[in-house]
Every structure is written in structure tokens, then in C-alpha cells.
Amino acid sequence: MGESVKFLLSEDRMPRSWYNIAADLPAPPPPVLNPGTGQPIGPDDLAPLFPMALIGQEVSADRDIEIPDPVREIYRLWRPSPLYRARRLEALLDTPARIYYKYEGVSPTGSHKPNTAVAQAFYNKEEGTKRLSTETGAGQWGSSLAFAGGLFGLQVDVYMVRISFDQKPYRRALMETYGARCVASPSKETQSGRAILEKDPDSPGSLGIAISEAVEVAAGNDDTKYSLGSVLNHVLLHQTVIGQEAIAQMEMADDYPDVLIGCAGGGSNFAGLAFPFIGEKLRGGRGPRVIAVEPAACPTLTRGSYAYDFGDTAHLTPLVKMHTLGSTFVPAGIHAGGLRYHGMSPLVSHLKELGLIEAEVYHQLECFDAGVQFARAEGIVPAPEATHAVRSAIKEALACKEEGTARTILFNLSGHGNFDMQAYTDYFAGKLEDKAHDEAALGQALSELPQVAAE
Numbered sequence: 274m275g276e277s278v279k280f281l282l283s284e285d286r287m288p289r290s291w292y293n294i295a296a297d298l299p300a301p302p303p304p305v306l307n308p309g310t311g312q313p314i315g316p317d318d319l320a321p322l323f324p325m326a327l328i329g330q331e332v333s334a335d336r337d338i339e340i341p342d343p344v345r346e347i348y349r350l351w352r353p354s355p356l357y358r359a360r361r362l363e364a365l366l367d368t369p370a371r372i373y374y375k376y377e378g379v380s381p382t383g384s385h386k387p388n389t390a391v392a393q394a395f396y397n398k399e400e401g402t403k404r405l406s407t408e409t410g411a412g413q414w415g416s417s418l419a420f421a422g423g424l425f426g427l428q429v430d431v432y433m434v435r436i437s438f439d440q441k442p443y444r445r446a447l448m449e450t451y452g453a454r455c456v457a458s459p460s461k462e463t464q465s466g467r468a469i470l471e472k473d474p475d476s477p478g479s480l481g482i483a484i485s486e487a488v489e490v491a492a493g494n495d496d497t498k499y500s501l502g503s504v505l506n507h508v509l510l511h512q513t514v515i516g517q518e519a520i521a522q523m524e525m526a527d528d529y530p531d532v533l534i535g536c537a538g539g540g541s542n543f544a545g546l547a548f549p550f551i552g553e554k555l556r557g558g559r560g561p562r563v564i565a566v567e568p569a570a571c572p573t574l575t576r577g578s579y580a581y582d583f584g585d586t587a588h589l590t591p592l593v594k595m596h597t598l599g600s601t602f603v604p605a606g607i608h609a610g611g612l613r614y615h616g617m618s619p620l621v622s623h624l625k626e627l628g629l630i631e632a633e634v635y636h637q638l639e640c641f642d643a644g645v646q647f648a649r650a651e652g653i654v655p656a657p658e659a660t661h662a663v664r665s666a667i668k669e670a671l672a673c674k675e676e677g678t679a680r681t682i683l684f685n686l687s688g689h690g691n692f693d694m695q696a697y698t699d700y701f702a703g704k705l706e707d708k709a710h711d712e713a714a715l716g717q718a719l720s721e722l723p724q725v726a727a728e
């Protein structure tokens with residue numbers, strides 16, 4: 274028998290609580306502000322949009338937040354998720370590096386997103402919500418919330434970014450299979466959507482626009498709450514099952530990562546893997562280098578401003594301090610739809626400012642190159658988003674080869690690409706282009722950032 278490539282935890286080692294990094298931070302992140310008054314918002318301001326339990330988690334300072342039994346019961350359908358050592362990829366690259374990946378594609382919808390969708394649906398059901406409205410980029414979040422909402426008997430309305438709606442019809446079919454309603458955004462159903470369509474009838478949409486539509490629907494209907502698949506503190510919190518499991522699995526492998534890597538759209542899968550490791554470091558333990566990877570078409574952490582901004586295009590959300598390209602910035606239509614968001618999670622942004630994490634940026638073609646290399650070595654086709662993490666891990670492994678050092682690399686394979694084969698088809702046909710962000714459009718969007726007196 275050769276050495277192990279797969280590290281599985283027994284069910285009883287699935288985490289019993291989520292890890293809240295706010296408890297260990299040297300300084301708290303800046304407060305969320307009411308755009309009208311410029312003052313910090315309170316729980317009541319968020320009550321039209323979210324159930325109180327999630328608002329409580331959003332501002333909690335407790336380190337460990339217990340996972341309710343009904344949520345753990347559903348997690349057991351796919352958790353603990355496996356951690357692999359990528360021995361065939363190592364051999365292919367002829368690197369002395371040890372490459373591991375945590376695989377979140379084993380969930381029913383094929384990504385990390387059900388980790389929070391199930392929790393959010395649970396708390397909404399408990400507090401009497403009848404319908405959830407949400408946005409989706411590539412369709413992974415929409416299908417995850419459709420799955421979770423279905424389990425708890427909630428109606429789910431999904432506003433799907435137009436370009437993905439057209440590129441990824443199977444994701445839409447998946448949402449409908451779970452019983453959800455899926456609408457292309459910008460749509461004519463909301464004021465926010467109609468305003469965009471008036472200016473640009475062919476708008477490819479963006480997560481910022483779709484969020485406006487979903488928030489508008491929740492704010493205007495008493496029985497409806499809004500649900501977000503990334504960015505917010507409670508979403509990142511729910512994802513920390515990933516990193517907690519990975520810590521135990523690296524122990525099984527008798528190894529420890531020197532470098533941790535995750536792709537970052539709104540920051541949730543990245544944080545889910547990284548925060549439990551960073552927490553150990555903040556509490557005086559060891560800690561790896563941590564790298565967030567983003568697309569050149571939407572380089573939020575690397576090229577954005579760290580400033581107060583709206584989370585959506587129509588400015589219906591509170592103001593959060595984050596790395597942002599400006600809420601009016603519409604990223605080019607790349608296939609990694611889940612990474613096309615103008616902002617970044619305030620917690621991830623804060624860690625970047627504190628120097629606890631780094632950021633890298635890659636173009637889409639080199640990411641697909643890496644994704645194909647990975648698939649041919651390891652058998653799993655990565656989601657276009659996840660190819661960004663693969664690209665960075667391969668770069669790190671090749672640097673090890675160059676230097677003749679054997680570092681341990683752990684990356685999050687946030688999802689599989691089985692619903693993204695059109696993207697791979699386009700890649701093989703030579704139809705994919707590298708799309709960097711438009712510098713003039715970025716300058717324009719940044720010049721429109723809201724003025725905040727408190728800064």
C-alpha cells in the first residue's frame with residue numbers, strides 16, 4: 274500500500290460549534306453604518322431583512338457558537354468533507370512541495386455554500402419566515418439556498434445575474450428541481466431592476482444589482498427575509514466547519530500547512546478554511562501564510578479601496594467598510610461568476626489591513642489551464658472559481674521546486690465544475706479571453722463612493 278491520499282474524519286468528529294474569529298481579533302472591525310445618519314446601526318435596523326438569531330451572530334463576540342442539532346443532522350449528509358493529498362499533481366509538477374486540498378464539492382449542490390444555506394434556512398424557519406429572497410452569480414448560491422429552503426418548507430426566490438442565467442441553464446434547472454423560482458437579473462419585477470434596464474437593456478447584470486433586487490423584495494414583504502451567500506460575518510462563521518475539520522485532518526496526515534490558499538469572491542470559502550487556522554495564531558499558536566486569490570476582472574482586495582461602501586448597486590444596504598471597487602462597478606463577464614462581486618467581506622478586508630492575510634490576482638485563462646491540469650491529475654473538475662485557488666497552489670508548488678524547498682500547501686477546492694462544462698467547452702475551443710478590469714470604469718466607480726463623516 275502506498276501512502277494515504279485521503280483523510281476522512283468520522284462523523285462524531287464533525288465540529289459541534291462554529292468558530293467566531295471576532296473573539297480573537299486584536300482590534301474589532303469598523304462598525305456598520307446607517308447611510309442616512311452616518312451612525313452605527315443596531316439590530317432593529319436589520320430586522321426587516323434577517324432573523325434575530327442571525328443578527329445576533331453577526332455582532333457576536335463569543336468564540337464558539339453552537340451548531341443546532343437539526344443543522345448538524347443535515348450537515349451529516351456530506352460532512353465531514355474529505356481532505357486529500359494531491360500526490361499525482363505533485364508528481365506531475367515534479368515538486369518537493371506537499372499539496373493538500375479540502376474538498377467541498379461533496380455537498381448536494383457541489384460547493385461549500387450549503388454550509389451556510391442550511392443554517393440560514395433553519396433560523397428563518399424557527400422565526401416564522403415563509404419566503405427567502407436572494408441573489409445568485411453562477412447559480413451555486415441559488416441552488417444551495419433552494420436545496421436548504423426546500424428541506425425546511427420555505428419558498429425561495431432567486432435573482433440570478435443575467436450573464437450566468439444565459440451561460441448556466443442547468444443551474445437554473447437545479448434550483449427549480451428543488452422547488453425554487455429563478456429570475457434573470459436585472460428583472461422587471463423590482464424598481465432596482467427596472468432602473469438598470471432603462472439605462473442598459475442589455476446589462477449582463479452583476480451581483481450588486483441582483484442583491485438590490487432581492488433586498489427590495491424582502492424589505493417590502495413582511496413574510497419574506499433576505500439571505501446572502503457570502504460577505505456577512507454570520508455567513509463566514511457558518512463556513513468555519515471547513516477549517517476546523519481541516520485542522521484535525523492535517524493532524525491525521527501528520528503535517529501542517531506552511532501556506533493556506535482560497536479563492537475569494539465575497540470571502541466565505543476562503544474564510545471558512547483560513548479563520549480557524551488564523552485563530553490558532555491569534556491565540557499564540559503557529560500559523561501559516563494565508564493567501565486570498567481573486568480574478569483580474571474583479572480585483573477587489575488587490576486594487577479596490579478600503580472604504581465605506583454599499584453592498585449593492587441601488588444603495589439599499591447599510592454601509593460597510595471593506596475593500597471595494599465601487600458599488601457601480603460592473604465586472605466583465607468571466608466564467609467564475611461567483612467571484613464577480615464589487616466588495617469583499619468586511620472581516621476578510623479587516624484581516625488584510627491587519628496584515629494577517631495576503632492577496633493574489635490571476636487571469637481566467639491561466640486559471641483554466643490550472644483547472645485542466647488538476648482535473649487530469651486528480652480526477653475532479655474544479656469549479657471556475659476554485660481554479661483560482663488551484664492556480665495559486667500550483668504556482669507555490671513550482672516556486673518550491675525552483676527553490677528546492679518542501680513546503681506544505683493546503684488549498685480549498687470550494688466546488689466541482691460539473692455544472693460549468695460550457696466554460697470548459699469555451700476554453701477548449703479557444704473562445705475564452707483574459708479580461709482585466711477596465712481602469713477608467715474603476716476610477717469612475719471609486720469616485721462615486723459615498724462620503725462618510727466618521728472616517
Ligand SMILES: *Cc1c(COP(=O)(O)O)cnc(C)c1O
Pocket residue numbers: 384385386413414502503504536537538539540541542543611612656658659687688689
Ligand atoms: C460562490 C463560490 C465562490 C465564491 O464565494 P466566496 O464567498 O468567496 O467563497 C467560490 N467557489 C465556489 C465553488 C463558489 O460556489
